[in-house]
Structure formats: structure tokens, C-alpha cells
Amino acid sequence: xxxxVFCMSNPSLAADLPLIGHIFEKMQDDFxxxxxxxxxxxxxxxxxxxxxxxxxxxxxxxxxSDYTQTANGxxxxxxxxxxxxxxxxxxxxxxxxxxxxxxxxxxFEETTAKFSFLSEDSWLTPTLDGAFIDGNTFAGLxxxxxxxxLGYNDSELKLPDTYSVELKLNRLVGNLSNVEPxxxxxxxxxxxxxxxxxxxxxxxxxxxxxxxxxxxxxxAYSGPWTFDLEVTQDKSDMQVVxxxxxxxxxxxxxxxxxxxxxxxxxxxxxxxxxxxxxYFPVMLDADGDLMTGNDxxxxxxxxxxxxxxxxxxxxxxxxxxLDELKGIYWxxxxxxxxxxxxxxxxxxENCAYHKEVSFEK
Numbered sequence: 001x002x003x004x005v006f007c008m009s010n011p012s013l014a015a016d017l018p019l020i021g022h023i024f025e026k027m028q029d030d031f032x033x034x035x036x037x038x039x040x041x042x043x044x045x046x047x048x049x050x051x052x053x054x055x056x057x058x059x060x061x062x063x064x065s066d067y068t069q070t071a072n073g074x075x076x077x078x079x080x081x082x083x084x085x086x087x088x089x090x091x092x093x094x095x096x097x098x099x100x101x102x103x104x105x106x107x108f109e110e111t112t113a114k115f116s117f118l119s120e121d122s123w124l125t126p127t128l129d130g131a132f133i134d135g136n137t138f139a140g141l142x143x144x145x146x147x148x149x150l151g152y153n154d155s156e157l158k159l160p161d162t163y164s165v166e167l168k169l170n171r172l173v174g175n176l177s178n179v180e181p182x183x184x185x186x187x188x189x190x191x192x193x194x195x196x197x198x199x200x201x202x203x204x205x206x207x208x209x210x211x212x213x214x215x216x217x218x219x220a221y222s223g224p225w226t227f228d229l230e231v232t233q234d235k236s237d238m239q240v241v242x243x244x245x246x247x248x249x250x251x252x253x254x255x256x257x258x259x260x261x262x263x264x265x266x267x268x269x270x271x272x273x274x275x276x277x278x279y280f281p282v283m284l285d286a287d288g289d290l291m292t293g294n295d296x297x298x299x300x301x302x303x304x305x306x307x308x309x310x311x312x313x314x315x316x317x318x319x320x321x322l323d324e325l326k327g328i329y330w331x332x333x334x335x336x337x338x339x340x341x342x343x344x345x346x347x348x349e350n351c352a353y354h355k356e357v358s359f360e361k
Contacts, residue, residue: 019093019133020077021043021045021079022079023079023091023093023140024037024040024080024082024091025037025038027091027131027140027141030129032127032294033089033261033262033294033303033304034305035261035303035304036260037082041082041083042080042082043079044066044067044079044081045068045077045078066228067227069225069226071221071223072221072222073096074094074095074096074221074223075095075096076092076169077094078090078092079091079093079139082234083146083232084234084259084261085235086145086147086259086264087143087146087147087259087262087300088146089141089142089143089144090126090141090142090229091139092139092141093137093139094137094140095136095138096136096137097136098136099136100132100135100174101176102176102177103132103174103177104176104177105128105174105175106128106138106140106172106173106174106175107175108125108142108169108173109125109170109171109220111126111167111168111169113144113166113168114165114166115149115163116163117160117163122149124144124145127295128140128142129294145295160233161233162230162231162232164230165228166226166227166229168223168226169224169226170222170223170224171221171223172223173218173220174218174219175217176217176218176219179216181213234260237258237260238257239257239359240256240257240258241256241258241357241358241359242254243256243268244268246268247353249352251267251268251279251353252267252268253265253267253313253315254266254267260303262301262302263291263300263301263311265281265301265313267281277318278317279315279316279318279353280298280321281298281299281315282315282316282351283301283311283314284311284314284344285306285307285308285311286309286310286311287307288312288343290343291308310359311356311357311359312347312354312357313353313354313355314347314351314353315351316347316352317350325346325350329343
């Protein structure tokens with residue numbers, strides 16, 4: 001899965017410390033799943049980690065509470081929590097006793113989450129997006145895509161209104177900036193002349209020669225940081241449109257769900273007799289613009305500034321989408337037409353399935 005992570009220096013945030021209890025509000029425009037976070041969710045940590053004005057003076061103080069844990073000089077504090085039918089959002093502050101290295105982004109690895117409605121631990125990895133407040137402090141948002149647990153097609157497993165989570169963050173990884181990869185040793189012309197098989201063989205040989213390169217691109221901090229959470233699902237913004245359709249090829253959608261920050265397409269279970277093809281789910285907003293996601297899941301899409309009063313759902317032959325149609329859009333994303341046709345018209349001509357869905361304002 002693709003994980004999209006961003007980090008930036010933001011002096012205005014440092015001037016407003018402490019952030020604990022207000023990360024949703026202060027950073028809502030910077031999160032990939034952007035929107036109005038004001039007044040939502042539950043406040044977890046009710047006090048700042050320290051009252052000191054200079055974060056560097058007290059970073060990494062070994063405090064322990066229900067929502068603050070320290071391991072090996074790194075203190076993780078869970079600030080706020082919000083859950084809808086699609087995802088669990090948790091804001092987090094990460095502070096280090098020593099200044100962080102030149103890190104461009106963070107991620108938590110080897111994460112386990114025991115959900116009370118599942119019989120086994122989940123290895124569902126959250127995304128972590130945020131910004132450095134200063135050299136010792138990072139603030140951001142952990143997002144667990146709950147559809148990764150429940151599935152994107154017809155399923156009897158439903159998310160309960162309330163549940164508990166035993167969260168264990170085992171390893172924090174910082175991707176180092178300004179790390180130059182070794183030279184590939186071939187020109188662009190030579191690469192273009194290679195077949196796919198020749199390129200794969202060449203890159204395997206290149207990685208074997210430079211096996212230590214990957215280890216030089218990150219620095220890791222060992223946990224664990226463990227937390228017990230009681231979660232209540234917020235259904236106030238949820239709208240569900242039932243579709244429950246399959247075409248003659250045995251493909252279609254069962255429903256589409258709109259929440260506060262995301263909209264998700266659920267495919268109908270494939271007919272065993274359906275053609276042996278893979279189909280890519282695509283959604284256009286009311287203006288005909290392509291909607292995209294941020295967690296690597298192709299079925300869950302960010303609402304952001306999109307007009308989703310009406311959306312168009314498509315299933316497109318996967319090869320056709322990846323090799324041709326997707327490129328048509330991204331080569332000219334803001335143009336009204338392409339060769340005299342809108343992108344919606346192109347999809348209508350090439351898709352295997354289409355459905356228009358409207359939501360209440």
C-alpha cells in the first residue's frame with residue numbers, strides 16, 4: 001500500500017504551544033483528509049506534557065498517564081480521538097529528549113491493535129501525517145482505515161457503535177531527508193532500451209550491490225507505546241445510499257457511504273461466473289473531477305473541497321485504467337475537454353459499469 005506522508009516546519013504552531021487538546025483545530029487544513037475538525041471527537045490528554053515555554057528544555061520527560069507514554073527518550077501523547085463509520089482518527093504529539101535528526105516524515109511500524117469486535121489482533125498500520133513544531137516535537141494525525149478490517153465488498157461484519165482498542169505502537173521510524181541514492185550506473189537512454197525483464201534483473205543486481213543503502217535512509221526509535229481506548233462511533237454526518245446492483249458481467253456496487261471527511265465505494269461480491277477480469281473503482285465529483293484517496297485504498301476517497309452532492313461511480317477494466325485512462329486525466333486535469341470530450345464522457349464510453357448517486361446537502 002502506498003502511504004502518503006508530509007511534514008513541514010511551521011513557526012506559527014510553535015508560537016501557539018501547547019498543542020495538546022487542540023491538534024485537530026490547529027492543523028485541520030494540513031491533514032490529507034482535510035475538513036472542519038473544530039469541536040469534533042473526544043479530548044484524551046487534557047493537559048500539556050509540560051508547562052515550560054521552551055519545548056527543548058523538557059522534551060522527553062518520562063511522564064506516564066493513560067494517554068502519555070515514554071520509551072527510550074521518546075514521549076508519545078494521544079491528544080484527541082474521532083471515529084466515524086470509515087476511519088478512526090487520533091491526534092498525536094511526539095517529543096524527544098534529544099533533537100530529532102534531519103527527518104522528513106514519521107511512521108509507526110509493527111503496530112498491533114486489538115479491536116474488541118475482532119477475535120484476533122489486527123496488524124492494520126495507521127498512516128501518520130503532520131508537522132514538526134520544533135527540533136524536538138512533532139504533531140500529527142494517526143488514521144486507521146477501518147474498511148481495511150471490514151472489507152470493501154458485501155460483508156456481514158459491521159462496525160459497532162462502541163468498542164475498545166488495545167493499541168500498541170512498537171516502532172517509530174523517521175525517514176531521513178537529503179539522503180542521495182547511489183548512481184544507477186546507466187543512462188536514461190539505456191533504461192528506455194531495456195525490456196521489463198531486463199530492467200527487473202538489473203535492479204535486483206543493483207540492490208544486491210547496495211544492500212546497505214536502505215538502512216541509511218531512516219532512523220528508528222523503539223517502543224512500545226501502549227494505550228487502551230474506548231471508542232464511540234460518530235454517525236451524525238453519515239449518509240448511506242444502498243445500490244445493490246450487478247450488471248450482466250456480475251459486477252457492481254452494493255452501497256456508497258459518505259462521512260465527514262471521506263466517501264467510500266463498496267463493491268458487490270463478484271459473481272463466480274463473471275468474466276475473469278479485474279475492475280478498478282473510479283469516482284467523479286459533481287463537477288466531473290476525479291476523486292482520490294490518501295491511504296492507499298482505492299475505494300475510500302477524500303472529500304476535501306469536492307462537491308459530493310452528486311457523484312458518479314465507475315468500474316473500469318484495470319489494465320485500461322492504469323495504462324491509458326488515468327494518464328488522460330492527469331495529463332490534463334483542469335481542462336474541460338479532452339479531444340472534444342469531457343473526462344466523464346470518456347469514462348462512460350469505456351467503463352464496464354456506471355452509477356450516479358446523489359446525497360442530501
